[in-house]
Amino acid sequence: MPVSSEEEFEHTLIVPWIEFKDQSAWDDVLQFGHRIEWRQKTVVHRPEDDVTGIIFILSGMVKVAAASRDGLQRTLWLMGPGSVIGEAAMFAHRPYMHFFTTMEPTVAYTFSRQILSQNILPHFPKVGEALLSNLAAKCYIMSTQVEESVFLTVPQRVARFLYGLCLARNSLHLPLSHGTIADLLGIHRVSVSNTISLMKRIGLLDDTSHGVTVNDINALAAFLSKSDAASFHP
DNA sequence: GCATTAATTCTGT
DNA sequence: ACAGAATTAATGC
Numbered sequence: 175m176p177v178s179s180e181e182e183f184e185h186t187l188i189v190p191w192i193e194f195k196d197q198s199a200w201d202d203v204l205q206f207g208h209r210i211e212w213r214q215k216t217v218v219h220r221p222e223d224d225v226t227g228i229i230f231i232l233s234g235m236v237k238v239a240a241a242s243r244d245g246l247q248r249t250l251w252l253m254g255p256g257s258v259i260g261e262a263a264m265f266a267h268r269p270y271m272h273f274f275t276t277m278e279p280t281v282a283y284t285f286s287r288q289i290l291s292q293n294i295l296p297h298f299p300k301v302g303e304a305l306l307s308n309l310a311a312k313c314y315i316m317s318t319q320v321e322e323s324v325f326l327t328v329p330q331r332v333a334r335f336l337y338g339l340c341l342a343r344n345s346l347h348l349p350l351s352h353g354t355i356a357d358l359l360g361i362h363r364v365s366v367s368n369t370i371s372l373m374k375r376i377g378l379l380d381d382t383s384h385g386v387t388v389n390d391i392n393a394l395a396a397f398l399s400k401s402d403a404a405s406f407h408p
Numbered sequence: 409g410c411a412t413t414a415a416t417t418c419t420g421t
Numbered sequence: 422a423c424a425g426a427a428t429t430a431a432t433g434c
Contacts, residue, residue, distance in 0.1 A: 351417080351418060351419085352418075352419065353417085353418075353419090363418095363419090364419095364420085364421090367418095367419060367420060367421095368420085368421095370419095371419090371420070383418080383419075383426080383427065383428095384418075384419095384427075384428075
């Protein structure tokens with residue numbers, strides 16, 4: 175089977191968005207957890223809160239952000255269905271110093287440290303594997319973000335993000351505001367706005383307000399590797 | 409349930 | 422930083 179160059183990107187592009195389509199590893203252990211439902215835009219966890227265990231996200235979306243003393247925030251990643259929050263802190267025996275905020279109505283299950291280590295991990299290896307996958311995803315996101323912020327221009331980073339997210343979500347419409355994307359990539363909101371309006375002029379994106387809609391996914395893929403993205407003049 | 413208005417968020421310059 | 426557009430929440434009918 176011939177593999178196009180675009181498809182190779184699919185396996186190499188890493189975006190700060192963690193989501194697992196296959197949640198079957200968790201089916202048998204949900205009974206051990208506590209089900210929680212959160213409304214949209216709810217702060218679920220603050221740095222000063224204690225970490226009692228892990229949180230498995232069944233549906234919805236949660237933003238994980240680091241915060242400075244004076245309220246500045248930098249989003250680290252967004253977590254969707256199938257992902258887990260807090261396993262790194264739990265295994266490292268450290269407090270979790272981030273803000274968790276729901277972006278959508280979210281359903282989650284919490285598992286205490288004790289339940290996890292005594293009732294789940296010894297008997298459900300698939301869950302352990304899922305936790306490792308989740309942890310690995312975070313590692314890759316952080317290292318990739320550092321690399322991209324050093325080596326790539328803003329348009330390149332925005333383009334990679336949009337393209338990678340389209341593939342990951344298998345959707346051309348991404349319900350994210352410019353500000354959210356900017357927080358996520360660590361660039362100014364205005365730069366994101368300028369880049370996106372440029373991409374609309376070129377015809378890569380549709381001119382929809384609220385959210386971003388990719389018009390031509392192949393053109394976007396081509397844009398990534400071309401020098402257009404590197405040299406951007408507003 | 410529906411229409412208006414107030415508040416908040418988003419976007420482009 | 423600001424203004425206009427666009428959503429969303431709140432209110433009254």
